[in-house]
Amino acid sequence: MAVIRDMIPPCELFQPASIGDALNLLDQYGENSWVLAGGLDSFDWFKDRIKRPEAIVDLGGIEELSGIRADGDGLVIGPMTSLTEVATHPDIVGRFGLLAQAAEHVATPQIRNQGTLGGNLAQDTRCWYYRGGWPCYRAGGNICYASAPKAMNAEHCVFGASRCVAINPSDTAPATIALDAQMVVTNSSGETVYDAEDFFIGPGIDIERMTVMEPGDLLTAIRIPGTWAGADFYFEKIRDRQSWDFSLVTVASAMRTSGGTIQDARISVNGVAPYPMRLDEAERAVIGQAPTDDIGVAAGDIAIRRAQPLRHNAYKLPLMKNLVRRAVRAEV
Amino acid sequence: MELWRRAANPWNQEVLIGISFDLMWAALIAGIVFVTGHALWVRSLATANGHGDDAPAPPGLPARILRHTFSARAFHWLMAISMFALLVTAFFPWAGIQFPWVTIHWLAGVLLILTVVYHIIHSTFWQDFWSMWVGRDDVETAKREVKRFFGKEQPEGRKAAKYPLDHKMYHHVIVVVTFAAVATGVLMMFRVDTWFWARNPYILSDAMWGVVYVVHGLSGVALISLVIAHIYFAVRPDKWWITMSMFNGFVNRKDYLEHHDPERWAGDGPQGQLPEQT
Numbered sequence: 001m002a003v004i005r006d007m008i009p010p011c012e013l014f015q016p017a018s019i020g021d022a023l024n025l026l027d028q029y030g031e032n033s034w035v036l037a038g039g040l041d042s043f044d045w046f047k048d049r050i051k052r053p054e055a056i057v058d059l060g061g062i063e064e065l066s067g068i069r070a071d072g073d074g075l076v077i078g079p080m081t082s083l084t085e086v087a088t089h090p091d092i093v094g095r096f097g098l099l100a101q102a103a104e105h106v107a108t109p110q111i112r113n114q115g116t117l118g119g120n121l122a123q124d125t126r127c128w129y130y131r132g133g134w135p136c137y138r139a140g141g142n143i144c145y146a147s148a149p150k151a152m153n154a155e156h157c158v159f160g161a162s163r164c165v166a167i168n169p170s171d172t173a174p175a176t177i178a179l180d181a182q183m184v185v186t187n188s189s190g191e192t193v194y195d196a197e198d199f200f201i202g203p204g205i206d207i208e209r210m211t212v213m214e215p216g217d218l219l220t221a222i223r224i225p226g227t228w229a230g231a232d233f234y235f236e237k238i239r240d241r242q243s244w245d246f247s248l249v250t251v252a253s254a255m256r257t258s259g260g261t262i263q264d265a266r267i268s269v270n271g272v273a274p275y276p277m278r279l280d281e282a283e284r285a286v287i288g289q290a291p292t293d294d295i296g297v298a299a300g301d302i303a304i305r306r307a308q309p310l311r312h313n314a315y316k317l318p319l320m321k322n323l324v325r326r327a328v329r330a331e332v
Numbered sequence: 333m334e335l336w337r338r339a340a341n342p343w344n345q346e347v348l349i350g351i352s353f354d355l356m357w358a359a360l361i362a363g364i365v366f367v368t369g370h371a372l373w374v375r376s377l378a379t380a381n382g383h384g385d386d387a388p389a390p391p392g393l394p395a396r397i398l399r400h401t402f403s404a405r406a407f408h409w410l411m412a413i414s415m416f417a418l419l420v421t422a423f424f425p426w427a428g429i430q431f432p433w434v435t436i437h438w439l440a441g442v443l444l445i446l447t448v449v450y451h452i453i454h455s456t457f458w459q460d461f462w463s464m465w466v467g468r469d470d471v472e473t474a475k476r477e478v479k480r481f482f483g484k485e486q487p488e489g490r491k492a493a494k495y496p497l498d499h500k501m502y503h504h505v506i507v508v509v510t511f512a513a514v515a516t517g518v519l520m521m522f523r524v525d526t527w528f529w530a531r532n533p534y535i536l537s538d539a540m541w542g543v544v545y546v547v548h549g550l551s552g553v554a555l556i557s558l559v560i561a562h563i564y565f566a567v568r569p570d571k572w573w574i575t576m577s578m579f580n581g582f583v584n585r586k587d588y589l590e591h592h593d594p595e596r597w598a599g600d601g602p603q604g605q606l607p608e609q610t
Contacts, residue, residue: 134341134342135339135340135341135349140337140339140349141339141349142349142350142523142541142542142545143523143533144523144533145342145533147533148533149530149534161525162432162434162524163523204433204434204435205430205431206425308525
């Protein structure tokens with residue numbers, strides 16, 4: 001159970017100045033290390049005494065992990081770049097506005113100033129049973145309290161459950177999928193590049209992780225290719241309160257139209273599965289079609305076809321369906 | 333090395349949640365050690381320790397004697413497939429090879445249950461049910477073999493009926509372990525989405541679930557060692573004649589006379605008669 005205290009238990013704090021030093025530390029401490037980006041989620045974990053790492057590796061001093069730079073016709077964004085910078089950078093706002101909108105929808109201005117893109121992408125789920133320190137599957141136990149018959153699961157998943165029904169809470173994650181972004185993950189053995197779609201994993205693959213990253217791994221860059229630069233974007237995040245909350249359902253789409261017909265499309269949602277979902281079938285349904293309301297409705301119907309709601313979250317189905325519909329209709 | 337994993341439940345009670353991951357490696361090592369030890373021991377034996385094939389051949393003994401009917405072989409291989417699927421889906425993720433394993437695991441478990449049910453019915457009503465039981469002759473033979481092992485002069489015991497004692501013992505161990513895995517596995521299916529019922533993790537208390545997980549885990553790691561031993565014996569050249577019979581159903585006359593007592597087992601042909609001339 002979570003025991004909320006004011007102080008973090010004793011541990012080592014390291015503030016490396018280079019990626020190499022950080023990787024050495026992560027190698028040295030392995031599963032007992034904790035990568036600290038903006039710290040907004042980490043400090044809750046520590047104070048609640050749920051996560052008790054031996055060593056915290058603070059990435060704040062590694063300059064090469066911050067900033068936005070051009071890379072051919074695309075961009076490379078350092079994972080330690082603040083969400084405010086992502087939301088306001090001219091190159092992102094002008095060419096990849098979807099990501100800027102997503103970053104702007106994260107929490108509050110203060111949190112966006114401190115929070116990083118990498119931290120937002122790699123953040124852990126907000127399932128309250130898990131966050132409460134209960135020994136659920138995701139915490140290494142053998143039960144999902146959120147899927148039990150009388151569980152409070154209004155904010156949990158309608159797709160992709162595999163014992164655990166928690167959702168991915170990231171606002172920026174669906175935008176990276178819609179933009180065909182790539183995640184560069186580095187460890188002491190070298191560098192691996194993952195498509196954003198493959199970077200996020202569900203509990204069927206590993207119930208204790210939200211991404212492919214394992215102890216010793218570091219997200220070192222987010223590459224945004226030029227493929228969708230200047231396309232038509234749509235982002236909408238539905239939450240319980242508009243001021244500051246995690247998403248109930250979010251949609252992020254990128255489309256190119258020509259002659260009144262959708263030539264190509266990427267539609268991604270979050271808040272409905274343990275990972276941000278790309279809606280391949282809905283994309284196929286709209287490509288080659290005029291972006292009418294009827295097509296939007298059809299795409300929405302396709303999008304929710306295999307949903308399996310829990311006791312309290314069936315409302316997510318019409319919500320998701322209408323968000324997909326709006327994303328298509330926005331092209332008109 | 334830890335044996336169990338524990339956690340505090342929502343009422344802050346310390347409960348078992350499963351076996352330690354270390355036990356998987358322990359079972360793997362135990363299997364390898366057994367296989368290596370046995371191979372070295374057999375190699376060190378100066379002379380063959382088996383029965384001669386000097387027993388008179390019964391009149392009309394065919395060149396090939398049916399040992400496993402098609403249905404028995406089909407059961408064996410289906411069970412093998414399900415067992416491999418269960419072990420791979422259970423332990424590869426523990427070893428760091430991640431993939432969506434849950435659905436494959438419980439489907440393989442359902443296949444295992446179906447094959448076991450089939451086997452129970454088939455062996456009870458269509459096969460010689462008692463052929464797998466340990467009888468007085470088996471015990472006598474075992475005693476003599478143990479004495480011979482420790483250097484005491486002993487006359488050879490009777491040759492085996494259909495199954496030698498070591499096969500029977502292995503079978504019974506597998507029965508116990510598989511039943512433990514199946515019984516606990518069925519209960520664990522209440523905790524995941526399946527075709528059969530709505531999941532409900534509260535049908536048992538946390539403490540009882542801990543026991544279920546531990547028993548399932550222990551039977552699972554035991555199966556690692558048992559399957560390693562089974563495969564080892566299956567590929568040993570001196571046991572190849574048995575392995576081949578699980579492919580084609582038959583043993584040849586020489587192996588039959590060398591390892592079986594025709595008075596105790598006359599093949600699995602109709603009415604226990606020596607079958608098919610070839």
